[in-house]
Amino acid sequence: MSELILSRRGLLTGVSALGATAALSACGAKTGGTTSTGSGATADTSGDTVKVGLLNSLSGTMAISEVTVRDALLLAVKEINAAGGVLGKKLEPVSQDGASDWPTFAEKAEALITDTRVAATFGCWTSASRKAVKPVFERHKALLFYPVQYEGLEQSPYIFYTGATTNQQIVPALDYLKKQGHTRLYLVGSDYVFPRTANKIIKAYAAANGMKVVGEDYAPLGSTEFGTIVNKVKDAGADAVFNTLNGDSNVAFFKEYKSGGLTARSLPVLSVSIAEEEVKSIGTQYLEGQLTAWNYYQTTPGAANTGFVTAYQAAYGKDKPTSDPMEAAYVSVHLWKRMVEKAGSFDVAAVKAAADGIAFDAPEGKVTVDGATQHVHKTARIGKVGADGRITEVWNSGGPVAPDPYLKGYDWASGLS
């Protein structure tokens, strides 16, 4: 028996050993969660400061997007502290790294609530991370403010959703494509909760609106091989692509899209997870002319936005763009402050009771909290990427759209869950 064969066996044994270790540590994380102190962990509000948790991926595949959200949260905290804090107490942000890994998110959420004893937590990006922390916040009756557009069909009593739900982003985006005469859609997404649910909604919409979904593909998060998917898109006879890829897979996808000979003119891509920061890092030459759907762009007019952009760039650099999830994160801290002030207390139940109707003159325009769904009223916008990398609005809903996370107002959505 040669040594070389032995070493190959060695490799296989070693790899399975590694796998086993990983599985074990995952189990450990889970048990750690369920055997915790139980419900009702209360925030420590005895001192001059109140801790707030920031929970974002500062490493891994989602860091490209989530670091900017953390920066925007810090900006809001700084502004609130400069204006005297909340109920006379300064906010002390405690940042935790979810590392683009869902069990890690749950673990860090647990730590923020039970060890750090934060009054509220702000963060998460992917729906998978939100689904991972949801039971943690519910078990401890603690508050999470979630700032990113998502697939809807969810409502947790302990989560406030300040990003768009589907009827504030995906449905308006489909309306826009329909109005532009697009009838044959190709769906490309990352393989996890948000794209799969979003695509279910898109297919229901298409069926009811005379559109046809001619193809549907999912790539693992972080995947960089898009050759085949681009070939399939080309062969399917689509007239628009609906893109729900998340994170840096978009870099590989748009590089492949362009080198495959597809352009915004020949086959436009409408993306729901690419904002200004991503445009910059993917490269404008790959994205020029492509469409995005959000509630806010750096170019959105208004004094509130000018102030936000100026303050953000003063803090983080002249060339740093602002984006929708950053804005929704920034807004979430301000909304929480107003809820606490109206409640006159940091107590979670009191804050929740005070939430309905809380409004803030946000960079995107006025946003108002809907107490029943814990979502906010937001204006829907479609934008186009320009040659300078900025996104300019080509359409908006004309005013804030009421949140409808379960799409109750749409007949075609009745079968969704």
Place this chain on the structure above:
Amino acid sequence: MTVVLNQSFTGISIGAVLLLIALGLTLTFGQMGVINMAHGEFMMAGAYTAYLLQQAIGDAGFSLLVALPTAFLVAGAMGALLEWLLIRRLYTRPLDTLLVTWGVSLMLQQLARDIFGAPNVQTRAPEWLTGNIGFAGTTLATNRLFILGLALLCVLGLTVVMRSTPLGRRIRAVVQNRDLAKVSGIATGRVDRTTFFIGSGLAGLAGVALTLVGPIGPTMGTNYIVDAFLVVVVGGIAQLKGAVITAFALGVLQSVLEYSTTVSVAKVVVLVAIVAFLQWRPQGLYTLRTRSLA
């Protein structure tokens, strides 16, 4: 027909990336029996080298051309250093090389995170590498053609080195029988280090190539390392031609399956096919006949 051509090209281009990454491994794992988990991080080092050079030079095309030899040297030097510091003490203990180099790979990832920041970065591709060439009704992406060319050049270069240079002869002698080579007067330590230098340098080249298709980040190596090991194992661990055939075969298989099913199904089927193949032929496609007595 166009579909077949397009998909074959896509498969070949996936294969080219796999081959570039696996080439270095056929040397360090195949020839030397070292399970180098840090191979992916040497790739990452090559990619960051390309990024830094582009920051310094500016011109995308020129910086890419400078990056290729520089990344080879940078990653090669890291490999040689790793060999000198740790691996030379572990040649008879392959499983320990796995653990040690896994640790090193985690440290290198963290180091990259500390130096370059956690978010991934990108390089701009030169204009001539962002388009495509029409060929018989298909479109051949120029960046993929470039990677394919680079992979084939590396195979050619490595073949020449191994077959027709004194260094290659010495490497083969050490691989076949380390003790005999040593008593014949070959400085086995130096040969080991050189082999590691070349193997790791090739990982650096692969890293530069990957900047053309995707983002550069601290964990980019981990996305490819398992596939690369599979290529080497299936190819028959000591064999260049095994790696070449396997890389392209897996690439084409993956892309054909992906076209007719989905990405995840294709991945599962490819893995099952590999397991089945190794059941039938545990030694891989080709094996080296060695005179070692072990």
